[in-house]
Amino acid sequence: MSAHMDVKRALWQTFLESAKPTLDQWLTQLEQPQSTQERALLRLLEANSDCAFGRAHHFARLHDSTQFRDNVPIHDYAQLQPWIERAQNESEAILTSSPPLFFERTSGNSALQKAIPYTRAFLAEMHSALTVWLADMHRQVPGISHGSSYWSMSPPLQMPVAGPNGIRIGSASDLAYLHGSHLAGLAGTLLIPEFSGELSQWRRQTLLALLADADLSFISVWSPTFLTSLLQPLFDGETPEHVQTFAWLEAALPASRQSALRRARSQGVCTELWPRLAAVSCWMEGPSRHYFTQLAVRFPQTQWLPKSLFATEGVVSIPFGDGPGCPLAIGSHYLEFLCEDGALRHSHSLRLGETAQVLLTTGGGLYRYALGDRVRVVGMSGATPRVEFVGRATGTSDLVGEKLDEQTVQNLFDRCLATRGAACLIPNAYASPPHYTALVATSRHLDASALALTIETALSDAFHYCLARRLGQLGLVQVRLLDGGADQLAHVLQQAAELSGIRAGDFKPRSLINRLETAEALLALTESSCRHL
Incomplete structure (x- = not known):
């Protein structure tokens, strides 16, 4: 075993040891979804009772989820946008008592682009979910720690800028999400391709970095189409662009990797390119199911692990345990669900087979936020529903x-x-x-x-x-x-x-x-x- 691989295993071991308290707490929460969610809500109300939104909605007088529902309306982004714009422009505490660290950009249903506030409390909620996911993934496939990991990172199309009140809008790297947690130690296991500023070169450099690493053991992407597109020059020799890219890659690789690349092209699979690749994680449900099935053919030796419903606005479910779907992230945010019959349900009261739209309340300042995603209950982990992503809401x-x-x-x-x-x-x-x-x-x-x-x-x-x-x-x-x-x-x-x-x-x-x-x-x-x- 190389010293390079020893270091990566040691980093994983350090992470797993630090993750044990979070994992133990999560196992307890799975058996107590109602009390876990109620406590999460009360913490959020207490922490943010002095901000402008909290005062306007009488957080200090709310003592349970029923009062919260009666006093705080459901918001889509357009309805919440005036509060977010105030948080970007004013120095007063608007959505949360603690100011956002930055606003992350995303797009939504009613506007071409949204700005989602990220606070320390919100990042801690996300870190908890990520810790559970990565620890359980290692339990299922220990081989992911035996080499390098690639977590899909695309270049920022818009660089971060300072807002009117000095709070940054946009993040420079996905690694910013790990800052301040024990997850940050896993950055040392990552294969991080260089980015020269030109998107076409970024794609080439990413693929070259992957091809050069024979010890790649884990790939994590969101959409399977991302990886399909990235690998296309290896297997599609029809277009001049792909022919040129393949020749460029071949010339840039050492002889041993050139041989592996040629065998991969002739065989149509990636087995000899990455013989240690233990797992690939991506979306495998809803509209992604078809693309995942096609992509999996390229990796016959690899275990496929589902992504749950992680969004810029928050996390709804966490890949954990066995069986269909993923359990709701009851230990991170406060979750509510609008069922197709118009009924409003809490996490613990969702029924097997029900399909519902997700409402999020987070430490970042989203309150009863209509995420626009629909999930279906497909099983249970303890007393907590397991859900799968169905698709976006109508429209x-x-x-x-x-x-x-x-x-x-x-x-x-x-x-x-x-x-x-x-x-x-x-x-x-x-x-x-x-x-x-x-x-x-x-x-x-x-x-x-x-x-x-x-x-x-x-x-x-x-x-x-x-x-x-x-x-x-x-x-x-x-x-x-x-x-x-x-x-x-x-x-x-x-x-x-x-x-x-x-x-x-x-x-x-x-x-x-x-x-x-x-x-x-x-x-x-x-x-x-x-x-x-």
């Missing part, structure tokens, strides 16, 4: 993290088309790479190529759509022109809805088709009848 599409919402798409069509309501955007989830197709009904001649460029430019205003495109996780938007006007489009949409199992009277035409079964039917219906880009 959004999120194949690889682009998080498009219907209002954004409708606004886009209003700008790009002369006739309103005569177009819809369709996710082509099973293409490689996935992409969106704009179906435009028109009775006049349109330049499909120019229209596609216009729509692509407008879509790229959405932060995470732009990121997914630049990382190669999404392909260019395509355009299909449907002869006729809005009536013809409505007819085709209705056909697709019924073919995909929606009752005829229940279908509502939308500018964004977010149900994948309907999208697939719509693409099949229009494949031969439309003029394509």
Whole structure:
């Protein structure tokens, strides 16, 4: 065993020893979800009773979850945004008694980009969840500690800037999330590729760093399409760009790794590239299931571990234990759930088979925040429900993290088309790479190529759509022109809805088709009848 590997095992061992109290506490919490959640809520109310939001909502007078629900309304980002803007501009304590360390950028349903406050308390909540996840992952697959780890890190498209009150907006690196915790010690196990500032070079440098490391033992990404896209030049010799990248990689590697690279290409799998690769962790549920299944073929020797529902705004579930789904993160934030029948449930009262939207209350200053994600209860860990991610709430599409919402798409069509309501955007989830197709009904001649460029430019205003495109996780938007006007489009949409199992009277035409079964039917219906880009 090399000294290099000895160091990484020692770092993991140090982490596991420091994680034991957190893990023991978590095991107790799983058996007591109701009291655990109630205590978490009361801590948050007490800690933030003196901030502007706490005073406005009478936190000091709230003593249980029922009073909290009665005094604090459910918020989406648009409703919370005025408070967040105050926290970015004023020196007074606005959302939390302690000021944010920084605001992290993300995109959402009602705005192209959101700013989520990160406080010390919120990071501690996230650290607890990450500690449980990593410790249990090591229990399942000890081999992840035997070499290097790669945690997907993409270059920041927007550098951090200081807000009006001096609080930073944006983080320079994903490693900032680990600051101040014993998790930071695991940074010494990470393979961290260089970033030169040019995105195409970043992709090459990342792939080169991975290929150069024969001792890679663990890969953690969010979307499986990220890794699929990254590896594409190894297995796709059809495009000049991929041919050029493969030649560049081959020339940059030592002879032993060149041989492994050539064998991987000829065999179509990564086994000889990374013989110690013990596990890959990624999203494996909802819209990601198809992409994960395709990617897993490249790694026949590797164990696949699910990602749970971690979002910029908070953590909903934690990969832990055996069985389907992941247990709710009851020890991190306070969680509520809006069921499809309109009922509001707490973590302990969710029933097997129920599907619900997630509401988060966190130490970062999000209170009864509608995350926009839907989960389904698929099992139990002790007395705590295990859930799996179903998808985004109605009106959004999120194949690889682009998080498009219907209002954004409708606004886009209003700008790009002369006739309103005569177009819809369709996710082509099973293409490689996935992409969106704009179906435009028109009775006049349109330049499909120019229209596609216009729509692509407008879509790229959405932060995470732009990121997914630049990382190669999404392909260019395509355009299909449907002869006729809005009536013809409505007819085709209705056909697709019924073919995909929606009752005829229940279908509502939308500018964004977010149900994948309907999208697939719509693409099949229009494949031969439309003029394509």
